[in-house]
Amino acid sequence: MNRINAILTWISDIALAPVQSWSPAVVLVLLSVVAGFVMTVVFRYSSDQQGLKRVARLTKAQLMCLRIFKEDLGVALRCQRDILKSIGRRLWLSLPPMAVLIIPFLLILTQLSLRYEKRPIRPGESVILAVELSPDAWSDVSGDVSIQVPAGVVIETPPLRDAGEHTVYWRVGLRDPVAGQVIVHAGFYALQKSFVGVDETDRLTTVSARRPGSGFFDRLLYPGEPGFADDSPVMSIDIRYPARSTPIFGVDIPWWGTFFIVSMLTAICVRPFLKVQF
């Protein structure tokens, strides 16, 4: 998973490089349009279009039947049963393209999340850095955890060791813009975590909020940095960056909401041209 994440992040960085200086909201809308278009095309070729069209025609007929025989309870109930069966059939026929789309879709979302979920901190702001140790390592290592921050970053508090959560916390503050690595020393280990602070936060920036552990989903959801090995005393390193706001026409919708709405609208708009049956 580490390798896949690294490749995808590298590709995303290259693909987004030309639009890095654009407004993040504009880029998000454009990406959503492209995703909506691509997903519609993929849906067309990965689904049984004839079957879906047949079910669509059938459903139309059943709805007409319901309208015509609404006075006849027996026939109306039969029509409703058939409509439900058609809906089920339609869902069934949608499963293969869904299965094809779900993984790339998830990977796109995790890559977008890397850029839209959080924003870098600005000079003058502070952020919490949390190092979660494995329960086994806690008693041996917790007294010997320290961090080394890049120039432009200051450690504002001593380490706070929370035995209940096996986590050591610091508050660090940004003095000057930086894109570097925080080094966490835990016993004999020295582990890195990316750190980013910028002057201008209204630009598309990759912000890895968490260097994940060894779990599959942890690595899937946090693709920005390689996960720690199973035997690492450190399970994860988190930086609590502020949430990024990407308002569209002044309305502060979550980035994933914008993505879903715009990509769906795109799919609906291009459907007649691509002759796709959903």
Place this chain on the structure above:
Amino acid sequence: MCRRLQLIGAAALLAAPALATTGCSEAAAGELSAAQRRVLILGVDGMDPRLLTDLMDAGRMPNFVRLAEAGTFMPLETAAPPQSPVAWSNFISGADSGTHNIFDFIHRDPSPGDGAMAILPYLSTSSVEPPERDWAISFGEWQIPLFGPKAVLLRRGGAFWDDLISAGIKTTVYRIPANYPPPEIGGRRFDCICGMGTPDLLGTYGEFTFFTPDAPIGGRNVGGGRFVRLRMRRHRATATLIGPGNFLRKPDSNDHVPDLTAPFEIVRDPTAPVAKIAIGDEIVILKEGEWSDWVPVSFDTGIPGAALLGAMQLPTSAEAMVRFYLKQVHPRLMLYVTPINIDPLKQVTPIGMPASFPEEVAQACGRFYTTGIPEDTKALRSGALTEDEFIAQVRLLTEERVRQFRYALERFDEGCLFFYFGHTDQLAHIFWRDRDPGHPAHDPQEAAKYGTVIEDAYIEMDALLGEAIAALDDDDTIIVMSDHGFTSFRRGVNLNTWLIDNGYMKITDGVDQTTSSWVSGADWSATRAYALGLNALYVNLAGRERYGIVQPGEQRSLLLNELKEKLLRLEDVDGTRVIDEVYIVDELYPDADPQIAPDILVGYADTYRASWATAEGGSPLELFEDNTDRWSGDHCIAHYHVPGILVTNRSVKLSDPNLTDLAPTVLGLYGIDAPPEMTGRNLFLETDRGEDQD
């Protein structure tokens, strides 16, 4: 006007020798359209003309000197009584208490609906009215009210901005006191953030919480806050912030609803002086002695289906914000939490006009204290904060204000801008004793440390004035004003005790006189007068007070004259005169609402003031007491002892400017005639009361 005020006025006029070389003439202003003229009013609460003169003479206020040399520096006659809500209402309305009907911080309902009480005290500038109808959708123990309670501004009459806005003048007002809830301006744009009088989430003027292992198990209420017991176990503890009553719960048979709560967890490092506070989704890491930023807090009602109701735009939680101060980590963790402020980004009730304006300011400048008087003097006086910690708290909120001031100046392209600074007043209340060797609680060591706190705040204001001067043009008008000045508060007078001693008040047999507050121990059948608030004295009037015994008309008049005569003769144990002025309100403010207005306003002599017990209707045994409280400076005395300041780059033609003159003066700068209810004069045009120069 008393001699002292005249002397200050003369000194100030001498300090401004260039009166004739005023920087802006009316002719110059006339070249601009009315809407283009800029008028900046900087309201500096409690700035004292004597102290300001000293600092100007010492060359420590160069920008004030510059402004005065371009125009005028004079004492500004304040309101009677010189209390902030009264004085600011005078400024806003351009008229006195007879018009706006604000007479004290505290008023009383003389015949409250609740039969258990003879009188009911309330805050004078605003109140909360119950919902129009008590309709609600009920299910189980829950209810969704269809009508909500409504905050009402009790200040009557108009405001100078009404006329400015009607004339199309862009008007922006930051935190002017006595202006909550935000006024309704039909249709036109008016940007305002409410000031003194704005409540916290609990509906009070600000209730802090102090978590400490020293508090008793059930907690301890102190004036303006609460001490709550906190016990750490294995370096962690859970605690709870108490919010308002759960507005979605049906009241029980005792008409009681449970309070909303926001639990949080505190974890400290086993050895290092650092702790973590986790509340909702927020995590804060603080070192000992550090203040947090504003932390949003959500008080969830717990109503089933909250997500669905929320999607229907129904409030299912109360959003607010607090700041934490980690006072100590080891060996005993102590944590101070500010009053639960209304969050300007998620206002549970509007704190500005339009409601989007405070939000816009918060987005540009960061969240900010929204309670009316944010300087937490109550936490200092109760021991939750030390002097240094209090100064740090004031520093934090001053930084917020300065950011907003700069933001306001940047956006100030036309019209009228009022900006208020209140910390000068609160610092003077607290640190006056450190500059008064005659104060009974003066401590030379403390004086050496805190003796210049007030001056430092003045000097900081000078720097901000410099920024304002730089941001404005010569054609623009700058007015720096304060609502009153300051003096030392050395001795407290227990006015109810005096009333008891002189047979005007009787305490019910068997009731301990010293524990009676809000005049609750009075035997109303034998009480003819009572005191409540800082300057007010009321007659127990038949037909007005629930248990009134003094008949209106001649009996009342005789009583008032008798009280006046005796009070003016009142002397301290060393023979010092205690009261310089006794105003019979009928004579001073003939148009005042007799249901609201006190019957007498007491103007104490310099260094005297009503005791704290008097303000709450209490009656200790001793008539006088030394003031050993940290609250050591005050202004609630005879108004001519504590004038405010007026510094402007224009030439003032009047020799006795008054707070009520400023509103008509501002209107005059835009060529707007003052409405008839404004009794003040135009300072730049008139030479004597009611006589136009032209």
